[in-house]
Amino acid sequence: MKIKKQSGEWVNFDRQKLIRSLINSGANYELANAIVSEIESKIQDGATSKQIFRLAFQKLRTRSNSNAARYSLKKGIQLLGPAGFYFEKFIARIFELQDYSTKTNLIVEGNCVSHELDVVVQKDMHLAMIECKFHGSQETKTDVKVPMYILSRFNDLKNRDYNFFSSNQQFTKCWIVTNNKFTEDAVKFGVCSELNLLSWNYPENNSLKDIITHYRVFPITCLTTITQAEKEILLLEDILTVYDFIHFGKSKTNLKLSQNRLKKVLNECHQLLNN
Numbered sequence: 001m002k003i004k005k006q007s008g009e010w011v012n013f014d015r016q017k018l019i020r021s022l023i024n025s026g027a028n029y030e031l032a033n034a035i036v037s038e039i040e041s042k043i044q045d046g047a048t049s050k051q052i053f054r055l056a057f058q059k060l061r062t063r064s065n066s067n068a069a070r071y072s073l074k075k076g077i078q079l080l081g082p083a084g085f086y087f088e089k090f091i092a093r094i095f096e097l098q099d100y101s102t103k104t105n106l107i108v109e110g111n112c113v114s115h116e117l118d119v120v121v122q123k124d125m126h127l128a129m130i131e132c133k134f135h136g137s138q139e140t141k142t143d144v145k146v147p148m149y150i151l152s153r154f155n156d157l158k159n160r161d162y163n164f165f166s167s168n169q170q171f172t173k174c175w176i177v178t179n180n181k182f183t184e185d186a187v188k189f190g191v192c193s194e195l196n197l198l199s200w201n202y203p204e205n206n207s208l209k210d211i212i213t214h215y216r217v218f219p220i221t222c223l224t225t226i227t228q229a230e231k232e233i234l235l236l237e238d239i240l241t242v243y244d245f246i247h248f249g250k251s252k253t254n255l256k257l258s259q260n261r262l263k264k265v266l267n268e269c270h271q272l273l274n275n
Contacts, residue, residue, distance in 0.1 A: 005049045006139040022060060025071035026275055035059040061224055066271035069222045073212065074138060074200060076222025077179045084134025088118045090219055090240050091132055091177050095121045097215045101165050110156035122165045128173035129154060135180045142178045144185040150176055151193050216273050218242045225265045230255050242269045
């Protein structure tokens with residue numbers, strides 16, 4: 001059976017790949033296999049990957065909200081848009097969990113021109129700039145033009161003293177972070193130019209997805225027990241992660257949830273953080 005990806009590419013339906021994605025969300029093999037069997041009876045040749053994802057998500061959600069939240073993690077990151085402002089703050093939060101000091105949304109002078117920086121971080125005497133490339137479509141990739149452009153900005157900022165965290169600091173590293181993927185040429189250029197690249201699936205075993213899962217820094221937008229409008233209220237209150245929601249009491253009050261709904265939301269949050 002052929003299915004159509006969001007990119008427009010036609011591929012064979014891969015039953016085992018879908019099972020693995022469900023297992024990665026926390027489902028056991030028996031549950032994943034049962035869900036895929038149910039889905040197979042509902043899809044026809046020519047179905048889209050989006051339709052299959054929606055069916056899998058719905059089936060998984062009836063069994064476990066927290067597993068469904070993990071399964072839709074990439075979608076949850078996408079909901080930090082559309083402009084990417086919250087994505088930048090989310091990335092800063094991820095670096096903070098790795099013992100970096102961070103600042104966001106800065107305008108600084110380079111050797112030639114001024115630059116708006118998404119995130120600036122410091123750790124072990126290294127000062128680094130982070131450029132966040134947010135894409136609203138899951139199929140859009142960050143191509144080689146992006147690291148080429150950002151390298152030129154980094155070069156304009158090098159060899160100048162700044163006072164972000166202490167006096168007389170100079171940039172020594174540059175990161176490019178995207179919520180999707182890099183093209184092959186973008187990775188080659190980034191590695192050759194000694195840029196630090198971080199994407200949904202790169203680098204292997206230490207990708208954005210791996211870091212989020214390891215540190216359990218799940219975005220509030222991946223929760224399945226609150227509405228999109230409620231997620232936007234939380235984002236405006238700087239509640240970016242599931243951890244934030246649990247530990248900042250004001251966020252629960254602002255949503256004005258019934259006790260029954262609040263119990264369900266907190267249960268999903270705790271399962272995400274403790275599983």
